[in-house]
Amino acid sequence: MLFQVGGQGTRPTFFEMAAAQQLPSSLRAALTYSIGVLALRRPFFHKVLDYEDEFFALLMLVLEAHSLQTTDASFSETLYGLRRRTVQIRVKKDRPRLTSNETIHHSGLEKHQRVLSVVFLVVLPYFKSKLHSVYNKEREARLQASLWGPGDDRFDDVDYFDGGEGSLASSGSLNAETSVGTRLTKKIQKVIAACYPWVHATSEGLSFTYQLLYLLDATGFYSLGLHVLGIHVCRATGQELMDTSSRISKIRSRERERLRGPPWLKALQGALLSCSYAVLDYAQTGLIAAVFIFKMMEWWYQSAEERMSAPTVYPPPPPPPAPKVAKEGIPLPADRTVCPLCSQKRANPSVVTISGFVFCYACIFKYINQYKRCPVTLMPATVDQIRRLFHDV
Template identity: 60%
Template sequence: MFMYQNPSFNYVLQADLVGGEGMRPTFFEMAAAQHLPASLRAALLYSLGVMAQRRPILHKVLDYSDEAFAALMLLLEAHSLRISDASFAEALYGLRRRSAVPSSESETVSNNRSNTEPVRLGAVSRRQRNLSVLFLVGLPFLKSKMEAMYNAQRGGALQAAFWGTGDADSVEMEISGDASRSTDQRLGNDATVLQQIRSRFLKLCVQIYPWIHASHEGLSFAYQLLYLLDATNFYTPALHILGIQVTRASGQEMMDASKQIVERRKREFERLRGPPILQTVQRGLLRTAYGFLDYAQSGLIAAVFIFKMVEWWYQSAEQRLTSPTVYPPPPPPPPPKVAKDGIPLPEDRTSCPLCLEKRTNPAMVAVSGYVFCYPCIYNYVNQYKRCPITLVSASEDKIRRLYYDA
C-alpha cells in the first residue's frame, strides 16, 4: 500500500521538535521552560521535607510552602524580566520575550522557514512586564490554593460519605483553630455568618474548579498543538493575551544586555547619598542583593541537584547496610466488634449464626468478614441492609461466595 507523505510538513515538525531554525524556539525548549518552575518547586519541597526531619523549625516553612515559593518566584521573575526581558526559566534556556505589537523601535525577526514571512517585533513594555509577573506568579499561586481547597473539601466530603455521616455533595467545612472556637460571645452571630460565607465559598470552589482546570488544560493543549504545527507563534494563551512572543536570544543581544545591566547598576551606585559610611553600607547591601539575584538561577538549581545526588548516595549506601533482606509480615487487623443488639456468635465456628446449622454454600459479608450460609445471609441483607452481627450497613453486592471453608 502506498501512502503519501508531505515532505515539507515532516521537515517543519522535525525542526520544531529537535533543533529548530532561526529565532523561533523549538517545542521542547518551550515545554522545558514552562515545566521548570513546577519541577523546581517539587525538588525544593522535597529537600525541605528531608531537612525538616532534623530541623523542626522548617515545618513552619512547609506549612506555608505556597506562599514561600510564590514570594521567591516573585523576586526571581521580577528581576529576570527587568534585566533580560525573559522569565526565570526562559532566561536559563537562552530565550527572551518580545512584544508582538510593532513599535518605532521594532526589529525584523526571521524564522528562516520556507513559506514564512519575517515579522517585526518590539521591545517589551513595562505594562507587559508587570502583567507577565502576574501570569507567571499570581495565577499559579491562585490555582494551587484553589486545588488545595478543592482536594481538602472533596476529601472531607468523601470521608463523611464513606462513614455514613453525610452526603458527598452537602458536607460543610467547619472552621478550625482555637482562635475561632474562643471567639467572644458578642461576635457569635458574626462568626456564624463568616462560617457560612466560608462554607459557601469552599462549595463554590469545589463546583467551579474542575471546569476551570479542564478549560485551562484544554486551551493550553490547543495552543501547544498549534505551536507544534507552526500555526501560531504563541505557545500559551497567556502569551497571546499579553501580546508577547518568545524568541531565542542571540549572542549580541546577551552582550548588549550585560552592558546595560552594568551601566544601570553603575548609575544606581552613583545616586547613593549620605555620609561615606552609610554609602559604603548601602553599596555593600546592593552588591549582595545583585549577587544573589544574578546567581539565583544556576545556583538554586545546582544546589537542589547536588543535594539530591548526595542524599541518593548516602540513602542507597544506608539501605544496603541496614535494610533487612526479608521484612516481617504486618500484624493482622483487629477483629470486628459484635454489636450489642446484633446476633450472637455460635460456639461452633462451623455453624451459621443465622440458622445455627452447619454452614452449606458458605458466603461472607465483606463489611465485617463473618461467614454464613449463602441463602441465609442473602435473605437477611436483602431485607435489613446490614450485617446481622456488627449491624454495619451492607448490600447484596457486599456478599462474597467462599469456595473453601476452614
Template identity: 55%
Template sequence: MLMQVGGEGDRPTFFEMVAAQQLPESLRAALMYSLGVIAQRRPIVHRVLDYSDEFFAFLMLILEAHNVRTADASFAEALYGLRRQPVEIVTDVTQKKSSLPSRAGLTRAQKSLSIFFLVGLPYIKAKLQGAYTAQRGSALQTALWGSSSAPVEEVVPHNNRSIFQRWKLNLVAFLTYSFPWIHATHEGLSFAYQLLYLLEATRFYSPALYLTGVYVRRASGQELLDGTKHIQERRNHDYERIRGPASLKAVQRGLLKSLYTFLDYAQTGLIAGVFLFKMMEWWYQSAEERVMAPTIYPPPPPPPPPKVAPNGIPLPESVRTCPLCLQRRTNPAMAAVSGYVFCYPCIYKYISQYKRCPVTLIPADIEHIRRLYKDA
C-alpha cells in the same frame, strides 16, 4: 545560561519550551526536599514548610521580576537563552532609521502581566488546588462517618451562622463545583496551544503568552552581550541614585551589592540544586531499594516422589508407559496427589471406581486429575 538545543532561526524548539516550563516545578521539588531534610534536624524550618506556597512564590517573585526587568524573559527562559518579544512593534516613524532599535522591549504592562502569569497565577492555582482537595476530603469523610466528623462550621445550623461563615461556606461550595471545570479548561487550552506550537501553527506556546501579547524567541549572541552590559549600566545607575550621609550610603550600597550578588549566583545555584536533588533522589532511592529488598535465597530442592505402596500397581521400566494399561501413554494426565502420569481414560476410570492413586494408594478424586499437554 544553559546551551541552546537544536532548531533553526529564532524560533525555540518545542523541547526548549517544555524544559523552560518544567524547570520551576523541578526547582520547587528540589527546594522543598532540601528544606524537609533540614527540618529533620532543625524543627524551626517546619514553619517555612507550613507556608511553602508563599515562600516559593516570594522567591520566584524576586527571580522573575529581576529577569523580566533586565532580560525581558522569565527565569527559566533566560537560562535557555530565550527572550520575550512583543507581537506588535510600534516605532516612531519620525525617528531616523539608524536610531530605530532592531528589537523592541516589553512594555510596562507586558512586564507586569508576565510576572502575574509566572508567579501570581501558579500561586493562586496551588492554593485553589489545596482548598479543593481539603474540601473533597472533608466531604468524603462526612459521607463515610456522618456529620459528627465534619468541621464545626458545617455542623452549626444555617440560621445560627454569621454572615462571614455563610459567605465562606458558599465560596467553598462554589469552588468545589467550579474548580474542576476551570482546571480542565485551563489544561485543555494549554494542550491546544502546545499542539499548535508543535505543528508550527502559532508562535504562542501558551494562553498566557497570547494574553500578554508576547512570543518567545531565541536571543542572538550580540543581544546576550548587550544584555550583560545593560544590566551593569542599570546597576551603576542605581548606585548613583543613592542619597544621604556617607554611612547610610555605604549601608545602602552594601545591601544593593549583596542583592545583585545573590541574583547573579541564584540562577547557577538553583540549577545546581536541581541536579543535586535529582542525584540525591537517585542515590537514596537506590540505597533504600538495596536495604528494603528481600534476601534472595536459592530455590529449595523438590520433595522426593511418593513411594510406591506395597499393594499398589508397580511402575513400568519405561517412563513413557502407562502403569495401568502398560501401553505407551496417550492423552497423558497426572494424579495431583502423587505426581504419577497415566493415560487420561485409564486414570479417570480407576479413580472414579477406587477413589485413590493406583501407585501410592493415596486417596484421590476426579478433581485431582490434571491434563498434561506436553508429555516428557
C-alpha cells in the same frame, strides 16, 4: 518539524518551550522534597512547608521580576537562552491580511508587559494552587460526610445521656454560635468546589490547544498568556546577550548613584546592593546546582545506608549428619522400600521426626507406643513425632 532540536532560526522548538514551562513545577517539587528532608532534623522547616504556596510564590516573584527587568525573559527561559519580544506585525495598507511576504518585527518588552508577565507567571499559578487545595479539602470533607455523616449530626457522649433533648439543645446552641463569616467561608468553598473542575478543564484545554497549534506551526504563541500579552518567545542572539549585560551594568550604576547619606551609610548600602546583585545573578545556576547536588548526595547516602542495612547473605549450612544406627537397634534392610520392623513392603509410610527413618504406620505406632523410642537409633520418641508421608521414598 518534530525534530527541530538543532537550534536553527529564532523560533524555539516545541521541546524548548515545554522544558521552560515545566521547569518551575519541577523546581518546586525538588525544593519541597529537600525542605521535607531537612525538616526531619530541623523542625523549624515545618513552618516553611505549612506555607509552601506563599514561600514558593515569593521566591519566584523575586526571581521572575529580576529576570524580566534585566533580560526580558522569565527565570526558566533565560536558562534555555530565550527572550521575550513584543509582536509588531507590519502590514501594507492595501493588503489588510498578513501573507507570507509580510514579516513580524520584534521589539523589547514594555513596562506593563513585564508587570503582566509577572502576574501570569507568579500570581495566577499561586491562586490556582490555592483553589486546588481548597477544592481538595472540600472534596475530602464531602467524602468523609458521605461515609460518616455531616459533622453536625455526629454523636458524642452527651447525646447518649441526654436522651435526645440535650442533642437538640446543643445543635441549637452550635447554630446560634456560628458566625456569619464562617457560613460565608463555607459557601465560598462550596462554590469553588463546584466551579473549579470546569475552570481547570478549560485552562488545560486552552493550554493543550495552543501547544498543539504551536507544534503544528499554526501560531507563534505557545500559551494563552503570551497571546493575550502579544509576546513571542525567541532565541537570544549573541548581540542581545552583550546588550543585556551592558544594560544591567548601566542600571546598577544608576542605582549606586542614587545612594544618599554619609559615607559609612553609602558604603553599607553599596555592600547590601552588591550582595543582592550577587544573589540574584547566581540564583539561577545556584538553585539548580544546589538541588542537583542535594539529590546526588541523597542518592549517595541512601545507597550507602541500603548497603549497610542490607542483610548479609550467608551460604546455607551443611546438612546434619545422618543418625547412626544403634548396636542394639533393628538393622536396616537393603531395600529402602521395605519396613525394618515387619520386613514387608511399607504400607502407609510414616517417618519418625527425631531420626528420619520410614516405617509402616501401624508398625511404628505400636513400637513407639510400647517402647517410647526409635527402633533403629533407640532415641526417645513419642507417637506425636510420627508423620504420615504422602510420597514414599
